[in-house]
Amino acid sequence: MTYAVEFQHLSRTFDKVRAVDNVSLQIEEGEFFSMLGPSGSGKTTCLRLIAGFEQPSAGSVRIFGQEAAGLPPYRRDVNTVFQDYALFPHMSVADNVAYGLMVQGVDKRERQRQAQAMLELVKLGDYGDRRPAALSGGQRQRVALARALIKKPRVLLLDEPLGALDLKLREQMQIELKSLQRQLGITFIYVTHDQGEALSMSDRVAVFNRGGIEQVATPRVLYTQPATAFVADFVGTSNVFDRAAALTLCGCDIPFSIRPERIRIGQDSPRDDELGLTGELIDIQYLGATSRFEVRAGNGKILSVVNPNQDDLDVGQAIGATVRLSWPKRAMHPLDAGENGHAA
């Protein structure tokens, strides 16, 4: 089968720094695919390798089966929405959107018609005559989207496009982006460092760390079955037990992680199918629907616990109190100890 984008042993080195290190990856057609990772993890370089702003040091990039290494950006059937939007300040919004058609030689009336249709798609039909400087951040974001989509790319690359927007607008744009992608049916490749964003929009997510991929999975699998300690910690929060801690706690010989919301805090002892420990409550954060507790276990390890707020919940909630933590055994997710050595 032909993939929308396929990396084979792809590497990109900058002055001896391996920004992307031997990455292989397949992205299917029509997928909403996210590349998630901290800054410097290689995700943006991967996106730029697809766009053609970077050329691989080794390996290959295939776009719909065709080798793209060696092709300049203007000969690739992909378009990019830039982090800073990169709108042309000396052109009107409509001319910005029509730019891709203008350089292609499409005649003026036709490109104006298509630009207007695109602006209406992103709900900016009345803004064509304005300059980008006269728009808000969210509106510029939509113009950048319309300008990329007018070329009818088979793959749309988005480089942290919502990074500069405030929280409410970001959540609204997430919903709109996802529904736009469903409506157009084209492949979206979305780079972000925000795990919430990646989980809420994507069909699949690749988690990047130090130039390599830690795990590629659906958001649900990523959250419930993180493959490495890095993924467990980066996607949501996790209480990661290394091998030594796992040995003392349950005699198990493999590192594991537990999500804070799977741990119950109280005074009662664990049930048959549960494990538990005793610790000192060192911090409480009231979060509205839930509360977050920080508990220091006997061996000094700090665990994070999130429980819903209920009237009858009484754990003797005073900082310094001794509390019991318990969790179902099946909430303990074993981690891949060997790979990359990240799960130490």
Next chain:
Amino acid sequence: MPHDTARRGLSRLTDRVYLSPTLWLCLLLAPPLLWFGLVYIGSLLTLLVQSFFSFDDFTMNVSTVLTLDNYRALLSPANLDVILRTLSMAAAVTLASAILAFPLAYYMARYARGWKKGFFYVAVMLPMWASYIVKAYSWTVILAKGGLVYWFYRSFGLSGVVDWLLSLPGIGGGTLATSNLGRFTVFTYIWLPFMILPIQAALERVPGSLVQAAADLGATPWQAFRTIILPLAFPGVVAGSIFTFSLTLGDYIIPQLFGPSGLFIGTMVYTMQGAIGNLPMAGAFTLVPVLIIALYLSIAKRLGAFDAL
């Protein structure tokens, strides 16, 4: 204790200035406005007023009788000749400077990093630190028969090419130093940094992502240059050309040292007010570059040169 009182008085004054934006702006702008307003604009206006005074050719005296004679004289064939000669040289120098400056400015803004950037900055600015007179005179040696340029084209067997260039009407002349080509070369050398720096500053403000976005949308490098880089750098080109243009229009040293005979606006003003004492006519001539630059700016604005600002 008097020391304490003085300090308290000073800090109270500081608070007062801080809390009153008007007072602060007055303090900030008074010195430069006085300087510019009185010395600079004032002297220019005096010149303008004087250009309407009369000059008696017999007694060589200026009288305050108002007249338009000086401006009428400006349009005489001989004086129009001076204006056209200066204008065409200024245009040629500006065009050549822009063509030479753009690639260098582009490299400095988009590629040079670290020590290379510093090196190019200093290299461009260095000639500006040296005395203008020294630079101008040094070119008389460079262009002289038996000088550096002469030696250079002789040893590369290019004498034929130079002779052919010197035989061209309008450009040529007896020798390099006495030709319009020589005058043009020295002008371009002297004013080039004034073109490079504004273009470089304009290009510096163009984010790299704009060029990438153009390529991403299918623009070839040439299309991206024409539709994105050039329009955004154009205010810099206009700023630089105002320098090269007006500096050439007003110069009176280089036209005397190089090129064929025939006066420039600068040498004309110099002669009128220095040798003859005809300040009214010199004033009328001074107005010509001012009008030309004003006209040039309004055309540049109409062409959309400042849209990207």
